Amino acid sequence: MAHDPAALLARVRRAAKGTPYTVTGTAAGFELVAEVSSPPGARGRRRREVLTHRVVLDAAGGTYRVTDSRVPVPDAPEEPGEQRSLLAGFGRRPDSVEQAGTEGHRIVDDAAANLGWTRLRSPLERPGVVLATLLGFCVLLVIVVLVLLL
Template structure:
């Protein structure tokens, strides 16, 4: 069963109303674009960025893939933030309930799920796969070191 990209695009546009996102159709899907503040840097400063979620659709398979890009807004000044240190709570999460960009993923995922689309994720997006690969590599290094020593 083929899925209709136009229906998904219409649903995403409807869900994006009232959010900072603009939705634009592309040849292979669509993009959600918003201006957000970057995560705080070392001195707590944040910089305006253009956040783009590129959504590539495979209508025959009913799947989609989301790729994010962040580009600093040219000439935009940094905004002062909280200076944090170990004494003032360095590492505490900001009071904002969600990080910039998660709303865009939620909009796409909810609209797609309602129409039967499935999100395809890169293996690198799954922390368990990355951790297992890293652990496997460490074990391989240990075995090679033991063989060379014996």
């Protein structure tokens, strides 16, 4: 059974109202675009970026794939941010910075789930799976070497 891309696009547009995202249809699906602040740099400073979620649809299979990209806004000044240190939680990102990216995914995922679409994910989207696979391979390699040496 083929899924209706127009119905998904309409649902995503309704869900994106009141958010920083604009939704634009494309030949392969649609894009959600928002201007956001970058994650803080080493000095705690941020820049304005254009965050784009490209959604490619496969109506026959009822699947979709989301690809993200961030592009700095030309000539955007750095915004002051709080300085980070090891004691103050260096490396943590405030919720507001992450919210724009996760909100876009949530909008698409919720709309798609309600219409029966399935998201395809790359294994690289889940670093834990990749790390666990590499670790398992290393353990297996060590066991084989120990068995051969004994």
